[in-house]
Amino acid sequence: MTTTGDLQQRVVLTDLAAAEAHLNRICFKTGPPRLLGTELEWTVHDAVQPDRPIDRRRLRAALGAHAPPTLAPDGPHRPLSRAGTVTVEPGGQLEISSAPHPSLGALIEATTADVAQLTELLAGSGLTLGDSGIDPYRPPRPVLETPRYRAMRRSFDRDGPAGRTMMHSTAGLQVCLDAGEPGHLPARWAALHCLGPVLLALFATASRHAGRDTGLASARMAAWQRIDPARTRPVWRADGADADPVAAWTGYALAAPLLCVRRSGADWTVPPGVTLADWIGGALPRPPTLRDLDYHLSTLFPPVRPRGYLEVRYLDAQPPGEWIAPVGMLAALFADARTVDAVRAACAPAADRWAEATSRGLADATLARAARAVHDLAMPALAGTDLPPAVGEQIDRIVRRRLAAAERSTP
Numbered sequence: 001m002t003t004t005g006d007l008q009q010r011v012v013l014t015d016l017a018a019a020e021a022h023l024n025r026i027c028f029k030t031g032p033p034r035l036l037g038t039e040l041e042w043t044v045h046d047a048v049q050p051d052r053p054i055d056r057r058r059l060r061a062a063l064g065a066h067a068p069p070t071l072a073p074d075g076p077h078r079p080l081s082r083a084g085t086v087t088v089e090p091g092g093q094l095e096i097s098s099a100p101h102p103s104l105g106a107l108i109e110a111t112t113a114d115v116a117q118l119t120e121l122l123a124g125s126g127l128t129l130g131d132s133g134i135d136p137y138r139p140p141r142p143v144l145e146t147p148r149y150r151a152m153r154r155s156f157d158r159d160g161p162a163g164r165t166m167m168h169s170t171a172g173l174q175v176c177l178d179a180g181e182p183g184h185l186p187a188r189w190a191a192l193h194c195l196g197p198v199l200l201a202l203f204a205t206a207s208r209h210a211g212r213d214t215g216l217a218s219a220r221m222a223a224w225q226r227i228d229p230a231r232t233r234p235v236w237r238a239d240g241a242d243a244d245p246v247a248a249w250t251g252y253a254l255a256a257p258l259l260c261v262r263r264s265g266a267d268w269t270v271p272p273g274v275t276l277a278d279w280i281g282g283a284l285p286r287p288p289t290l291r292d293l294d295y296h297l298s299t300l301f302p303p304v305r306p307r308g309y310l311e312v313r314y315l316d317a318q319p320p321g322e323w324i325a326p327v328g329m330l331a332a333l334f335a336d337a338r339t340v341d342a343v344r345a346a347c348a349p350a351a352d353r354w355a356e357a358t359s360r361g362l363a364d365a366t367l368a369r370a371a372r373a374v375h376d377l378a379m380p381a382l383a384g385t386d387l388p389p390a391v392g393e394q395i396d397r398i399v400r401r402r403l404a405a406a407e408r409s410t411p
Helices: 004-009 015-024 054-065 105-123 146-155 162-169 185-202 221-226 245-255 276-280 289-295 324-333 337-350 352-358 365-383 389-409
Strands: 034-042 045-047 085-087 094-097 125-130 172-177 303-306 309-316
Touching: 015 245, 015 276, 034 105, 034 185, 034 352, 054 105, 054 125, 094 105, 094 352, 105 125, 105 324, 146 162, 146 221, 162 172, 172 324, 185 245, 185 303, 185 309, 185 324, 185 337, 185 352, 185 365, 185 389, 221 276, 221 309, 221 352, 221 365, 245 289, 276 289, 324 365, 324 389, 337 365
Parallel strands: none
Antiparallel strands: 034 094, 034 172, 045 125, 085 094, 172 309, 303 309
């Protein structure tokens, strides 16, 4: 049965005003912050020989009824026991996307159970989850082929090997926060961006790739930064030029080149340099629909991406059990408008230090100072959540250990 929503998605876009109106409607769903979510991604390895390639058949067998459509088109695609869903990335990375939860305690409890279930499923097939933001053992290698992934690879290959590294070797941690009340949205948006280089440095885990030390704090983020900046650079700028989140994101989305266009058959590639605005203006044989616009948004990868809620994308995957630290800190820091303002002030000196966070991490003195200040803000904020005190203490220990390790290693 065709629904009203389906019909609306088939609406043809013939002018920029219609596209801008749609973007304004869907990208920032404002209101009191209520829900939290996370997406945890890992590389996957043979438990005995971690540099051994993993193929899709082995992944499908391990996941069983929880295998996603890209692995098992005719499978039941069941969520995990606590409602998290499993997806597979083009290099064979696995991801759990949590259900939205009304509190930090509920999110951590449910996601911990889902991670444990996924770990057990993999162990039954002799597999284990990685513990860093980039594959430390293997060079980039495709595991999953779809028209989207094939078009992505062809597009990224025009600019060098970084796209393949990102697609096939990296693993990130994402945190999903409500956009907040309309009057608070610009402050939340700015604070999340200011905080980005600081948390990237604090939780960088991706220094070793394909059997060698890269010399970087986060080779994962370095790969992202070497891809087309029109789809990966931050939307917000430290100079304040993009202070209005809605206007900034609308302009970003319209100016970004198309990565692929869905069509029948296996070839979704598009000519290089054609932007969404160009497509609306008639650059391709058929005009885009609202569904095409929404799909284009899924091919944009800035460090913070609006999806109705705010999707924080700048964190490396963490060692076992330690994902609770960045998730807990972000949730607690953005639960209160006063803390949001304090975060922005503490991180302002480091707001544009993405390159330094990627290359040096907490060895950069400005980032280290900001990280200590953020830790001091986060611990009292965590005490105001529904987390059991023992979990808050565990987060504190994780962060203190990282800060101390950085101090010992800095000349």
